[in-house]
Amino acid sequence: ASYDMGGHDTYMHKEIHEQADAVDRVLRGRIDDRFSTVHLGGLNLDAREARQIRRVKILGCGTSYHAGMIGAQMIEELARIPADAEPASEFRYRNAVVDPDTLYVAVSQSGETYDVLAAVQELKRKGARVLGVVNVVGSAIAREADGGIYVHAGPEVCVVSTKCFTNTTVAFALLALHLGRTRDLSVRDGKRIIEGLRKLPGQISEIMKQEEEIKKLALQYAEARSMLFIGRVRGYPVAREASLKLKEVSYIHAEAYPASELKHGPLALIEPALPTVAIVPDDDLLEKNRAALEEIKARSGRILAVAHQDQEKADQTLIVPKNEDELDPILMGIPLQLLAYHTALALGRDIDKPRNLAKSVTVE
Numbered sequence: 565a566s567y568d569m570g571g572h573d574t575y576m577h578k579e580i581h582e583q584a585d586a587v588d589r590v591l592r593g594r595i596d597d598r599f600s601t602v603h604l605g606g607l608n609l610d611a612r613e614a615r616q617i618r619r620v621k622i623l624g625c626g627t628s629y630h631a632g633m634i635g636a637q638m639i640e641e642l643a644r645i646p647a648d649a650e651p652a653s654e655f656r657y658r659n660a661v662v663d664p665d666t667l668y669v670a671v672s673q674s675g676e677t678y679d680v681l682a683a684v685q686e687l688k689r690k691g692a693r694v695l696g697v698v699n700v701v702g703s704a705i706a707r708e709a710d711g712g713i714y715v716h717a718g719p720e721v722c723v724v725s726t727k728c729f730t731n732t733t734v735a736f737a738l739l740a741l742h743l744g745r746t747r748d749l750s751v752r753d754g755k756r757i758i759e760g761l762r763k764l765p766g767q768i769s770e771i772m773k774q775e776e777e778i779k780k781l782a783l784q785y786a787e788a789r790s791m792l793f794i795g796r797v798r799g800y801p802v803a804r805e806a807s808l809k810l811k812e813v814s815y816i817h818a819e820a821y822p823a824s825e826l827k828h829g830p831l832a833l834i835e836p837a838l839p840t841v842a843i844v845p846d847d848d849l850l851e852k853n854r855a856a857l858e859e860i861k862a863r864s865g866r867i868l869a870v871a872h873q874d875q876e877k878a879d880q881t882l883i884v885p886k887n888e889d890e891l892d893p894i895l896m897g898i899p900l901q902l903l904a905y906h907t908a909l910a911l912g913r914d915i916d917k918p919r920n921l922a923k924s925v926t927v928e
C-alpha cells in the first residue's frame with residue numbers, strides 16, 4: 565500500500581503525528597452524555613449478557629497484546645470484572661480451559677495475524693463468545709468474531725505500530741466504560757471518564773510540541789547498548805510497549821520490568837551505562853515509584869522519567885498532561901514513540917521496514 569506521506573519523511577513519523585485526529589475518530593459518535601456511557605453498535609452484547617460476564621480474557625500479539633494489557637486493567641478498574649491479557653501465540657498452544665462465562669477479546673491492527681485468528685477459531689469452535697478490537701474493517705478476525713469495536717486508526721503503513729496502539733487503548737477505555745455503566749460504575753464516574761476521553765486529542769497535540777526536546781534526548785540515548793524500561797501497575801504495560809518500540813525500530817536492546825520487581829533481580833544490572841526509562845504517573849503509587857528512582861540513582865543509574873510533574877531523582881523528565889488516573893496509560897507512551905523514532909533516525913535505521921519484520925504475520 566502506498567499513501568500520501570503528507571510532508572513526512574517516514575510513515576512512522578506521519579502516523580505518530582496523526583494520533584490526535586485518530587483518537588478523535590475512535591470517539592466520534594460513540595459518547596452518550598445523557599446516560600454517561602458510550603454506544604458501541606457492533607458489540608452484539610445486550611445488557612443482560614454484559615452483566616453475566618464473569619471474566620474477560622484479552623488475546624493479541626506484540627503491540628496489540630500490550631494494548632490489551634492496558635485494556636484489562638481498565639476493565640478491572642471501571643467494570644470490576646476480573647480481566648487479563650495473554651499473547652494469543654501462547655494461548656493457542658497451551659490447551660487453555662475455555663469458560664462459557666468468559667468474554668474473549670481478540671485484538672489486532674491488521675485483523676490477519678495468524679496466531680490471533682487461530683486462537684479465535686479454536687475459541688469459536690468450543691462455543692466461546694469472542695469480540696474483536698480491530699483496525700482493518702472486514703479483515704479475517706473481524707469477520708470471525710461475534711461482534712466488536714473498530715478502532716478507526718486509519719491505514720497504518722509503518723511496520724512499527726504507533727497510532728493503532730493508541731486508538732486500541734482508547735477503544736478499550738470505551739469498552740470498559742460501557743461494561744462499567746452496564747454494571748456498577750456510577751453516573752458520576754461515567755461522566756468523569758467521558759470528560760477525560762474528550763481531553764485526549766488536545767493532550768496528544770500538547771505532547772507533540774515536545775518533539776525538539778525529545779530529539780535531543782534521542783541523540784544521547786542512541787549511544788546506549790541497552791536500556792531498561794520500568795513501570796508499576798498502570799505504568800507497566802506502557803513500559804512494555806515503549807521497550808518493544810525502541811528495540812524493533814532502533815535495534816537497541818531493551819527490557820521492560822515492573823518497577824516493583826527491581827529489587828528481586830534487575831537492580832544488579834544498574835550502572836551508568838544502562839539508562840532507565842521510568843513511567844511515573846501522578847497516581848496513588850507515586851511515592852512507591854519515587855522510591856524506585858532513588859534506588860536506581862543510588863547506584864549511579866541514569867534516569868529518564870515520563871511523568872506528570874518533574875521528578876527530582878531523574879536526570880530528565882518528559883512531562884505528559886494529566887488525565888483521569890485510569891486513562892493516563894493512553895498518553896504516557898506517546899513521547900516514547902517519538903524517542904524510539906528519533907533514536908532510530910540518529911542510527912540511520914530503516915524506520916518503516918525494520919529488518920526481519922513484517923507488518924502482519926499471517927503464517928504460523
Ligand code: AGP
Binds near residue numbers: 626
Ligand atoms: C508492532 O510494532 C509490531 N510490529 C508487532 O508486534 C504487531 O503489533 C503484531 O505483529 C500484531 O499485529 P496485529 O496488531 O496486526 O495483529
